[in-house]
Amino acid sequence: MKKKILIVEDDMSIAEIQRDYLEFSGFDVHIQTDGVSGLNDIKKNEYDLLILDIMLPKMNGYEILKNIRETKDI
Numbered sequence: 001m002k003k004k005i006l007i008v009e010d011d012m013s014i015a016e017i018q019r020d021y022l023e024f025s026g027f028d029v030h031i032q033t034d035g036v037s038g039l040n041d042i043k044k045n046e047y048d049l050l051i052l053d054i055m056l057p058k059m060n061g062y063e064i065l066k067n068i069r070e071t072k073d074i
Contacts, residue, residue, distance in 0.1 A: 002028040003048040008038030008064065010056050018051060035059025042068050050074050 005027050009015040012033060019029045030045075032038035035056040042050065042064070050068075054061040068074065 002026060004028045004030070004046065005049045005051065006038065006041060006045075006047045007031045007051045008033075008035065008056065008061070009051070009053045010034060011053075033057075035061070035064050039064050039067060042072065042074070047074055 003026075005022055007015050007018050007029060009018070009031065010033050012031075015031045015033070019031060022029045030041065030047075032041050036058040038052070038056070039059060052061045052064060056064075
């Protein structure tokens, strides 16, 4: 089974480059482009790795990390 990675990045060109390299390496990659969507996705799904931008719209990366650390070990 492929390892799942979530990229939370508001610059789509950066996210797509990361996704392309990771998918080429055999990972299942999902992208969210703002903090709230990223947090909701993390709460609904299980990921093996999170690539998290710090400066995001709606909610910054530090807030997301603080929130998910209360309930998940990622």
